Amino acid sequence: xxxxxxxxxxxxxxxxxxxxxxxxxxxxxxxxxxxxxxxxxxxxxxxxxxxxxxxxxxxxxxxxxxxxxxxxxxxxxxxxxxxxxxxxxxxxxxxxxxxxxxxxxxxxxxxxxxxxxxxxxxxxxxxxxxxxxxxxxxxxxxxxxxxxxxxxxxxxxxxxxxxxxxxxxxxxxxxxxxxxxxxxxxxxxxxxxxxxxxxxxxxxxxxxxxxxxxxxxxxxxxxxxxxxxxxxxxxxxxxxxxxxxxxxxxxxxxxxxxxxxxxxxxxxxxxxxxxxxxxxxxxxxxxxxxxxxxxxxxxxxxxxxxxxxxxxxxxxxxxxxxxxxxxxxxxxxxxxxxxxxxxxxxxxxxxxxxxxxxxxxxxxxxxxxxxxxxxxxxxxxxxxxxxxxxxxxxxxx
Amino acid sequence: xxxxxxxxxxxxxxxxxxxxxxxxxxxxxxxxxxxxxxxxxxxxxxxxxxxxxxxxxxxxxxxxxxxxxxxxxxxxxxxxxxxxxxxxxxxxxxxxxxxxxxxxxxxxxxxxxxxxxxxxxxxxxxxxxxxxxxxxxxxxxxxxxxxxxxxxxxxxxxxxxxxxxxxxxxxxxxxxxxxxxxxxxxxxx
Numbered sequence: 001x002x003x004x005x006x007x008x009x010x011x012x013x014x015x016x017x018x019x020x021x022x023x024x025x026x027x028x029x030x031x032x033x034x035x036x037x038x039x040x041x042x043x044x045x046x047x048x049x050x051x052x053x054x055x056x057x058x059x060x061x062x063x064x065x066x067x068x069x070x071x072x073x074x075x076x077x078x079x080x081x082x083x084x085x086x087x088x089x090x091x092x093x094x095x096x097x098x099x100x101x102x103x104x105x106x107x108x109x110x111x112x113x114x115x116x117x118x119x120x121x122x123x124x125x126x127x128x129x130x131x132x133x134x135x136x137x138x139x140x141x142x143x144x145x146x147x148x149x150x151x152x153x154x155x156x157x158x159x160x161x162x163x164x165x166x167x168x169x170x171x172x173x174x175x176x177x178x179x180x181x182x183x184x185x186x187x188x189x190x191x192x193x194x195x196x197x198x199x200x201x202x203x204x205x206x207x208x209x210x211x212x213x214x215x216x217x218x219x220x221x222x223x224x225x226x227x228x229x230x231x232x233x234x235x236x237x238x239x240x241x242x243x244x245x246x247x248x249x250x251x252x253x254x255x256x257x258x259x260x261x262x263x264x265x266x267x268x269x270x271x272x273x274x275x276x277x278x279x280x281x282x283x284x285x286x287x288x289x290x291x292x293x294x295x296x297x298x299x300x301x302x303x304x305x306x307x308x309x310x311x312x313x314x315x316x317x318x319x320x321x322x323x324x325x326x327x328x329x330x331x332x333x334x335x336x337x338x339x340x341x342x343x344x345x346x347x348x349x350x351x352x353x354x355x356x357x358x359x360x361x362x363x364x365x366x367x368x369x370x371x372x373x374x375x376x377x378x379x380x381x382x383x384x385x386x387x388x389x390x391x392x393x394x395x396x397x
Numbered sequence: 398x399x400x401x402x403x404x405x406x407x408x409x410x411x412x413x414x415x416x417x418x419x420x421x422x423x424x425x426x427x428x429x430x431x432x433x434x435x436x437x438x439x440x441x442x443x444x445x446x447x448x449x450x451x452x453x454x455x456x457x458x459x460x461x462x463x464x465x466x467x468x469x470x471x472x473x474x475x476x477x478x479x480x481x482x483x484x485x486x487x488x489x490x491x492x493x494x495x496x497x498x499x500x501x502x503x504x505x506x507x508x509x510x511x512x513x514x515x516x517x518x519x520x521x522x523x524x525x526x527x528x529x530x531x532x533x534x535x536x537x538x539x540x541x542x543x544x545x546x547x548x549x550x551x552x553x554x555x556x557x558x559x560x561x562x563x564x565x566x567x568x569x570x571x572x573x574x575x576x577x578x579x580x581x582x583x584x585x586x
Contacts, residue, residue, distance in 0.1 A: 004422055004426040006419075021556065090576070094560050121528070125418070136459075137459070137461075166435075167435075167461045168461065170435055170436060171433060171434070171435040171461060172419050172423075172433065172434040172435065173420050173422075173432075173433045173458065174426060174431060174432070175436075199575075252453075267461040268461070268462075269459075270458075270459035270460040270461050270462075271459075271461070271462045272458045273459050274459060274460050331515065355462050355463050356462060356464075357460075357462045
């Protein structure tokens with residue numbers, strides 16, 4: 001049934017429908033509403049789970065590590081500094097190949113302290129070995145969360161669903177919530193072959209030295225690469241059952257005949273699609289590509305979508321300080337390896353909650369398209385209200 | 398009538414500004430529109446200025462950026478007029494719904510104004526000077542963007558956990574806000 005729900009409530013309902021047996025978390029803005037709602041469900045007897053209010057995010061991550069290793073489907077959520085405090089455990093969860101699912105309510109990282117949305121937190125742990133899926137809307141957050149449990153349990157890899165803090169978590173918008181029977185039909189009861197069992201004792205997380213540590217890391221890398229096909233297949237299966245797709249690895253918009261492609265991740269893609277519509281009416285051959293899966297990096301799929309483009313503009317909400325745009329750098333490497341030398345513009349914006357409006361995106365597009373040479377690591381202009389707005393004119397940053 | 402409306406609500410922490418935005422979005426959804434509501438993101442404190450936003454549309458709303466050119470502004474506390482640029486970006490001919498006994502003397506000329514004593518009306522029905530649902534009734538009457546029936550249904554659904562007394566009090570409040578505005582003379586100034 002389609003309902004108007006706050007994003008946090010919508011994903012909390014999706015988590016409940018996935019029947020986790022352990023929920024552990026430590027509160028941090030803007031993740032808190034998700035966890036509060038789940039605590040209510042447990043208290044009201046609507047979710048048969050152990051709810052553990054951890055002493056820190058390090059504790060919360062450690063609890064879900066142990067819970068999943070013991071055979072319990074689990075959930076946690078965090079953001080920003082909280083995710084960074086989990087970092088050591090995130091690597092351990094991934095290295096132990098445990099199917100943990102979490103939501104990162106994407107938020108900027110201090111200093112300066114900032115509670116608003118960008119992708120610096122999850123991008124900072126991109127090398128930890130977690131699958132990372134970025135969602136455009138609250139419907140996609142619900143659908144991706146349900147898919148995340150399937151993906152995690154099939155691949156024996158942890159999955160982080162990245163959902164923009166405030167922009168999605170605190171926004172009320174229409175969402176279709178599936179029924180319990182529908183979710184049960186897609187997501188079977190938790191099965192994990194390496195569950196710890198006192199009757200058959202074994203050790204996990206033992207030491208490994210130079211003679212085989214590298215092989216573990218290579219195996220982990222291969223498992224991530226192999227998950228690309230699983231993510232696509234499970235989205236196709238989801239679409240067959242629920243009639244909605246989350247796009248799998250990525251999703252194009254107006255790409256037919258598009259010479260210039262705007263690429264980005266997360267909730268900014270709504271404004272990007274609105275900007276594409278406006279630019280198309282002005283005769284610009286532009287399209288958009290929403291990258292859903294950043295880890296594993298879907299190089300082949302990206303090349304398929306982008307091989308016809310004459311110019312690519314990557315707009316991203318994180319920066320590798322001293323390096324530049326992260327998605328842009330990885331995409332440029334993938335294109336180079338495929339022998340594609342399409343000019344690629346790297347634009348960084350939306351940091352710490354800076355608003356990316358369709359007008360700002362159109363301004364970026366026009367400036368970059370007019371530029372003669374390929375440039376790297378630009379910064380998006382600010383959205384400035386001018387008197388022009390009052391007379392119905394366009395705003396330009 | 399255009400089928401895309403953006404509304405900005407101003408109030409103070411504790412006046413139910415964010416709840417009013419959610420209620421308005423629920424009402425529009427009840428009326429068959431697509432809608433979206435979100436607060437001005439930040440740390441909430443009682444008494445501090447609060448803003449919340451609503452989009453109402455015939456088609457799916459994809460954008461998650463903030464809104465800058467509202468078609469209407471709802472002001473729950475006139476005291477905010479002294480410190481906040483409450484009318485910024487309001488479109489020419491846009492509507493201002495103000496919780497006050499009369500329109501301030503020196504305010505904009507190119508806007509429509511509805512002034513009503515929403516805190517007093519709220520206090521009479523709810524027992525506390527809560528203006529939010531009264532002002533939603535006035536907005537519905539002054540714009541026709543949402544129906545009174547849908548507003549009453551949204552209140553019934555949204556406030557059901559607070560009990561029948563609270564629901565009924567708010568429905569009486571919203572009706573009085575609606576009737577007050579419907580009975581006013583032409584409001585264009």
